[in-house]
Amino acid sequence: QVQLVESGGGLVQAGGSLRLSCAASGRAITMYLMGWFRQAPGKEREFVGAINWSSMTYYAGSVKGRFTISRDNAKNTVYLQMNSLKPEDTAVYSCAAKSGNYAYSMANEYDYWGQGTQVTVSS
Secondary structure (H helix, E strand, O other), X not given: OOEEEEEOOEEEEOOOOEEEEEEEEOOOOOOOEEEEEEEOOOOOOEEEEEEOOOOOEEEXXXXXXXXXXXXXXXXOEEEEEEOOOOXXXXXXXXXXXXXXXXOOOOHHHOOEEOOXXXXXXXX
């Protein structure tokens, strides 16, 4: 079992930055593909980005160039650096873990999920 806990959410003005953390426990996440998803009120959960075991990253088109995912295996933690934030980035952000380097954008392929952290971007 892997337990995931997100932190770092909050309220920020448009154009600002936030860094989310996803701390894992219970098992080393070294060989897991780690994903970030978000869900805004009234909308379906959507893929934000993912990072595989070799730190190859994948991003949704809406965040590419603004968001960066990284991982620190020594700390068993994954990060989501969000720059140039827009009001439409407002959502609950959740991290997730899965084995296998495929279907990284599909939420139902992930085995473990955190509880999420709220990000609110004001205009």
